[in-house]
Amino acid sequence: MAYCRLILSTVLLLLVMTTGPVGCTTWATYPPIEGAAQIGHPKLEPTPTILADAIRYVHDRHGEGELVFNLPEGAPNDLYDILSRRLRDSRPMQSDDELAIHIQQIRIRANTAEVDVIYPRPGGHHELVTLYMRQRFMTEYRVTGTRLWRVRVDVPRANYTPPAAQPAGQDEAAESSASPAPAAPITSESSPDA
Numbered sequence: 001m002a003y004c005r006l007i008l009s010t011v012l013l014l015l016v017m018t019t020g021p022v023g024c025t026t027w028a029t030y031p032p033i034e035g036a037a038q039i040g041h042p043k044l045e046p047t048p049t050i051l052a053d054a055i056r057y058v059h060d061r062h063g064e065g066e067l068v069f070n071l072p073e074g075a076p077n078d079l080y081d082i083l084s085r086r087l088r089d090s091r092p093m094q095s096d097d098e099l100a101i102h103i104q105q106i107r108i109r110a111n112t113a114e115v116d117v118i119y120p121r122p123g124g125h126h127e128l129v130t131l132y133m134r135q136r137f138m139t140e141y142r143v144t145g146t147r148l149w150r151v152r153v154d155v156p157r158a159n160y161t162p163p164a165a166q167p168a169g170q171d172e173a174a175e176s177s178a179s180p181a182p183a184a185p186i187t188s189e190s191s192p193d194a
Helices: 002-024 047-062 077-086 170-177
Strands: 028-030 067-070 090-092 101-109 112-120 126-135 141-149
Touching: 047 067, 047 077, 047 101, 047 112, 047 126, 047 141, 077 090
Parallel strands: 067 090, 067 101
Antiparallel strands: 028 101, 101 112, 112 126, 126 141
């Protein structure tokens, strides 16, 4: 009897530990939106995996030719590099006139994710689709559903800045133009009047 109680309490504890946090988890978004938690470091997992899977999913179904992708404004170049490595034979969008798959927004909550993607269609127009993704226990995120939005969408501008396009010594110039550090406050020990 004691053995059955031990097994039952262990199973209940595992259920509470794996399902309990899901009910009170808020959406984390990138780029951030008002009223929602933000994905603080989009280069950290699971964000790159979700983005790579979403881009590959849309390209496999709607893409033609080279895989060119664009991330939301402000996405770090490191994230572009991570995705370029994961999505073999791909590259970031570098010119506004290129056809590309655009990530508009990503939302993550516990083991679910939603990704809004804009992609080019024949005839020169673009469509917006939301990919619904879920992660099963100890597996990767997978697309479980899609929603095509029948609305006119504006094509985002290229947001990637190639490293060669950044002025040399930009970091040094930013540091030298920064205002000088404020002087240390005078204490009674260092006061000239003391």
